[in-house]
Amino acid sequence: MNTEQLRESVLSVALAVAATITGVLLSMLLVQATGHDAGAAARALWDGAFGSRRQIYLTAARMPALILVALGWIVAFRSRKVNLGLEGQVIIGGIFATLVAVEGPSLPSVPAIALSCIVAMIAAAVYAAIAAVLWAKRGVNEIVSTLMLTFIARQIVEWVVRGPMKAPGKASFQSKLIPGAFRWPELANGTPFSADAILSLVAVAAMVFLINRTVFGFKLRLTGENDECSRHAGVSTVRVVVLGFLLSGALAGLAGAGLVLGGERHMLTSGFTGNVGFTGIVVALVARNSPIGSVPAALLFAALATGGGVMQARADVPSEIVFITQGVIVVLVACSGLLVRALHARRVDANEDTPPRVQPGLASVADAT
């Protein structure tokens, strides 16, 4: 990393922090304006997220799924593919992880969890492959197809918890409980904070390595930056993009597996994802597609989620305020991204050899001697 890139990273972090503070301040202003005590609300939000050991564990327990989904977004986006269907792939992953756990062989803990996760990843990757293959063979826009596949996945989970996978004798729509061997070991007793947190950090490290040090990561970056150049260099760009997309789906599937094998409830319900497949995308956006950045960004959104619940209970402020906070942060981060690019572009233009693009076509005229 050279000084220029370092400066850019520092700037990005500073802007993300500023956006977060502004987002919280603005939403507190809104709280005050609607006749609540903003100070009490802010305190409740903080206490809810970090106020006690238990709350800290609750916040931390939300992070792994967000991180994994964010990584899924990032790996697809490196080749400029938009996987908007991570939520659907999370759902498919959750269903198959549950299926293996409740119907599969009884195994000791480690192979049990491994088997369940691997099956979930494969299933979610296959689900993502539908969109990837439609794009590769027919040019179907992956944004639309993945989003539609998410709606289908939602109906599938509604159906399985009411029908084939419904726990017998239970009034509510839920699957059987996950057997003990398949549950992620708890890292703190009596809390949902479990060992998948470690797995998600390993995944972050693996993603950094994959993107920066492997040949596949190189091809992914090259194709994302300039696919014509990538093709000219002899890369099978379609293959690279499709593989990146499958990996994206697999990571979402792993997140889905974590939600049922870890967590508090240890079962599949129709709303088991808590929209993590979309929030994780927002995490990636705030992290500006940096795998490492997705860890603090996931912490922020996890804290807002746990804190929001406590804020509602204690200060009687609707927890929807938290969505406004999230929205403001995302908008501000998106704007600051433009700011970074504008600053960068100005610096570059100053020493660029080719003329600024006044008008399409003019540059090529000037390019010729």
Added chain:
Amino acid sequence: MSMAQTVGSDRSPTVPRLRLCGITKRFPGVVANRDVSLEVHGGEVLAILGENGAGKSTLMNVVSGMLQPESGSIEVDGKPVRIRNPADARKLGIGMVYQHFALVPTLTVAENLALGASGTRIFSNTRRIAEQVTGLSRAYHLEVDPHAVVGDLSVGTRQRVEIVKLLFRGAEILIFDEPTSVLTPVEWHHLVRILRNLAAEGHSIIFITHKLDELMQVADRCTVLRHGEVAGTVSVAATDKAQLARMTVGREILFQVSTKAARPGRVVVAAEGLTMRSDDGRPRLDGVSFELREGEILGVAGVDGNGQRELARVLTGLDAATGGRFRFGDEWRTSIQPIDFYRRGGAYIPEDRHHTSVALELSVRDNLLMKELALGRMQRGGVVSERAADEYCTTLMQEFDVRAPSPRVRIRQLSGGNQQKVVLARELSRTPQLLIAAQPTRGLDVGAAEFVMRRLVAEKERGCAILMISTELEEVLQLSDRVAVMVDGRFLAVLDRQDATYERLGLLLGGEAVDDLGGELTEVDA
């Protein structure tokens, strides 16, 4: 009709309608126009002739307000004016027909005109506009139906719609930027009639071209641009194609690269009737055949857009031929995968550096490595071998004198010359058997260009077969052992070096058929 009345009849005929004095326009690293002066009178067709990059389009963009010159002045009807933007130009009665038309295909002709009409109200009166279009169309034999949907019209008709648009807006100085590149011969003859008509009615026409034949048919006078400077202005009646060709290409040689005569070995690449049609059915490559041997440079001379790009893309695997076949290595084929092209010892310097040959946002190192990694080198178990890669990059950057603060900076931050050295280093590092170099010195300053040319010659002397595509005749003539002249997707002629003269190439590029050559050449030699 009132519109057809002689325009500008109240003005003095001795004062030029438009006059440019000492126009200079620089782009970073390039002087596009240096001290250019010219004038055009009412009722006259002035042709501006020059090679690609001679500065024709830049000059016209200055006149139409798209670019601001660094120095020089512009006079309209003897009065000095400043043209800060296209709206200023329009007010002064200057209009331009571009190569790419600015029409909305889903609207009718009249609606298109209503879009840009001055003093537009919310509901413009398309019916009144339609009447005016009919009037103009009749007066100048433009044959434009105001109610036709633009998308349904042929290219030639669309061009006439653009002319109507300019006349409708009151333009009296009409500039045509290479108007014939998109026309069929019949449409061209129609355009000649229209231009002569417009001139007869007192309009001033500026006609930008690189085709000698056309300007001889339509122009009264011709100003020749060469390397951004005026090489001369001549009356068309008092000149001939040979003289114009000489003026266009010039005689001075910027620098000399010494090259030994070729000792060609076995055939490395061969093509037979290679054809490629684009999606709209127009042939981009139209039956190209050649053989290229070891230790030989075959130069492909031609004006941009005559199929050179397609030829390179077919041979390197970026596009597939629709007809004919080629051979690189053992078997005949119609297409090849890029990676197979490189595996067989191919190397490729694409013409558009910023879109194809480099990824601007990636580092110098990544750009040097891309083909090595694609070929499965510099890696172990799918992981990049960092040390081998670093060594490779450092060595190449030294050998090719790439000036960059570090291999890790974005290649965007390098000058064009250094970017091209990165590309050259990447391609030559594989000691290729075949090099396809398209516009290898485009956009480079003299020093960098010379460096590139010397390396190409060195490769040839090593035994590499080189297909060098260039729009710069000087470059082609200096380096090539044989010269192919490419016009309209075809090799019009393949000449040995001793037979390829500026005049001959200039005539061929001007669109002269091969049969005419004999006569023309005797004239030149005499």
